[in-house]
Amino acid sequence: xxxxxxxxxxxxxxxxxxxxxxxxxxxxxxxxxxxxxxxxxxxxxxxxxxxxxxxxxxxxxxxxxxxxxxxxxxxxxxxxxxxxxxxxxxxxxxxxxxxxxxxxxxxxxxxxxxxxxxxxxxxxxxxxxxxxxxxxxxxxxxxxxxxxxxxxxxxxxxxxxxxxxxxxxxxxxxxxxxxxxxxxxxxxxxxxxxxxxxxxxxxxxxx
Numbered sequence: 645x646x647x648x649x650x651x652x653x654x655x656x657x658x659x660x661x662x663x664x665x666x667x668x669x670x671x672x673x674x675x676x677x678x679x680x681x682x683x684x685x686x687x688x689x690x691x692x693x694x695x696x697x698x699x700x701x702x703x704x705x706x707x708x709x710x711x712x713x714x715x716x717x718x719x720x721x722x723x724x725x726x727x728x729x730x731x732x733x734x735x736x737x738x739x740x741x742x743x744x745x746x747x748x749x750x751x752x753x754x755x756x757x758x759x760x761x762x763x764x765x766x767x768x769x770x771x772x773x774x775x776x777x778x779x780x781x782x783x784x785x786x787x788x789x790x791x792x793x794x795x796x797x798x799x800x801x802x803x804x805x806x807x808x809x810x811x812x813x814x815x816x817x818x819x820x821x822x823x824x825x826x827x828x829x830x831x832x833x834x835x836x837x838x839x840x841x842x843x844x845x846x847x848x849x850x851x
Contacts, residue, residue, distance in 0.1 A: 662687050676714045701732045746771050
């Protein structure tokens with residue numbers, strides 16, 4: 645239901661439903677359950693769409709810490725969280741940190757999921773975009789300085805990945821916030837279909 649509202653650009657309604665889903669899953673299964681972690685990721689994506697970058701970053705960092713502990717560093721959901729963190733660093737104009745995280749993410753995605761996997765392609769495209777923008781900025785700077793022979797700096801994408809081969813996410817230091825619920829804020833109450841909310845039920849336990 646939350647995803648349906650997102651597709652219809654009703655992002656505030658989507659947040660209300662997703663927040664409700666997260667609370668129910670956390671109460672039923674606990675904070676570390678995969679379904680709870682999935683709902684946290686979906687809520688972080690909503691924050692990102694709302695341009696609430698600080699909330700999205702904090703929630704993503706805490707989700708990543710739990711995912712590494714419960715699912716492992718090479719789980720697709722863990723890698724998806726890493727991609728979001730890298731993207732948020734890029735949005736915050738922290739290109740070097742973004743490339744470090746995205747490079748590690750892409751290396752694992754290509755190894756585990758394959759070169760042509762959609763998630764790997766998404767990471768690769770964003771890395772290429774960052775590198776292209778850096779090259780453009782270097783040319784612009786050298787043109788401004790009346791340089792007659794501009795020299796592009798910074799390694800191309802394959803070298804960038806080779807430099808980080810074997811390090812992956814274990815070399816990254818992504819801090820987690822101590823109290824998750826401080827920034828998973830209850831959304832403002834706005835008109836929404838209560839029947840759909842009441843009908844939402846977490847998945848049955850599988851003993």
